[in-house]
Amino acid sequence: DSGVTQTPKHLITATGQRVTLRCSPRSGDLSVYWYQQSLDQGLQFLIQYYNGEERAKGNILERFSAQQFPDLHSELNLSSLELGDSALYFCASSPRLEGWYNEQFFGPGTRLTVL
Amino acid sequence: DAKTTQPNSMESNEEEPVHLPCNHSTISGTDYIHWYRQLPSQGPEYVIHGLTSNVNNRMASLAIAEDRKSSTLILHRATLRDAAVYYCILLSGNTPLVFGKGTRLSVIA
Numbered sequence: 134d135s136g137v138t139q140t141p142k143h144l145i146t147a148t149g150q151r152v153t154l155r156c157s158p159r160s161g162d163l164s165v166y167w168y169q170q171s172l173d174q175g176l177q178f179l180i181q182y183y184n185g186e187e188r189a190k191g192n193i194l195e196r197f198s199a200q201q202f203p204d205l206h207s208e209l210n211l212s213s214l215e216l217g218d219s220a221l222y223f224c225a226s227s228p229r230l231e232g233w234y235n236e237q238f239f240g241p242g243t244r245l246t247v248l
Numbered sequence: 249d250a251k252t253t254q255p256n257s258m259e260s261n262e263e264e265p266v267h268l269p270c271n272h273s274t275i276s277g278t279d280y281i282h283w284y285r286q287l288p289s290q291g292p293e294y295v296i297h298g299l300t301s302n303v304n305n306r307m308a309s310l311a312i313a314e315d316r317k318s319s320t321l322i323l324h325r326a327t328l329r330d331a332a333v334y335y336c337i338l339l340s341g342n343t344p345l346v347f348g349k350g351t352r353l354s355v356i357a
Contacts, residue, residue: 135291166344176292176335176347189344223291230342237284237345239291 136160137240139224145246151212154243158205158226164188165207166227166237167199171220182207183230214247221245252336257352260326268321268351270336275316278340283310283321284347285332292335292347295321331355 136159146152158165167179169192178191182201193199196214201207211218221244225237253271260266272281283295296303296310298319303310309322323330335350 135293137291168345168347175349176286178344178346181344189342191344225291235339236294236297237292239293242291 135238135240137224137226137238139222139240139243141243142241143244143246145248146214147248148214148216150214150247151210152214152245154209154211154222154224154245156207156209156224156226156240158207158224159228159238162226162228162238163205164227164230164235165201165205166225167193167207167209168223168225168239169220170223170242171217174220176223179209188230211245216247219245219247252338252348254334254336254348254351256349257354259354259356260323260330262328262355262357263325266323266326266330266353268323268334268336268353269318270320271318272336272338273317275338276340279338280340281310281312281316281319282337282339282345283308284335284337284345285330286335286350287329287332295334297339326353326355328355328357 138157163184166181170176179193181189199209221242223242225239227235282297284292286292298310311320333350
């Protein structure tokens with residue numbers, strides 16, 4: 134158990150819909166990262182927040198957005214869903230901002246299925 | 249982006265040592281070498297990281313070549329639980345983790 138929690142575990146929805154994925158980082162961790170893992174694209178970095186502020190962006194679509202709240206939990210919002218958005222979405226947390234000495238702790242993931 | 253090259257797959261017998269290679273010929277002086285693994289149906293898990301010197305922890309050892317252009321993750325006694333995809337990643341500053349295809353390790357009982 135990494136200490137990172139993600140809800141829900143599974144989500145099934147239809148094309149065009151909007152969903153929100155939630156992540157609670159390890160106690161005291163200030164950085165939260167979101168990743169998408171699909172069969173064809175592998176594990177891809179989406180976005181990072183540090184203490185409530187966006188710090189780095191990866192291959193995140195404009196239909197996707199995220200935020201980190203004052204209690205440090207984070208939400209990833211996915212809208213106008215397409216079949217290709219079906220994937221595993223992982224959240225990770227780490228205590229500091231800099232990555233080179235940072236171990237990231239990953240949650241168990243949310244499996245999104247778009248029908 | 250700094251890139252790494254790993255074999256697609258490797259196989260090991262249970263309780264034997266496993267050496268997982270990684271080539272990173274374009275590594276810069278500020279890049280740390282990180283290893284993560286992903287067990288089936290789980291999120292990635294940190295294994296070990298290092299800069300220049302060899303590193304040991306409870307999970308594995310990391311051997312880094314003197315010119316830093318390659319490294320080897322060593323699992324001293326593979327168990328069935330070590331069957332996973334192993335990722336070698338270069339990190340510096342606040343760069344995000346960039347996962348390649350990794351090496352799929354199979355462990356045979």
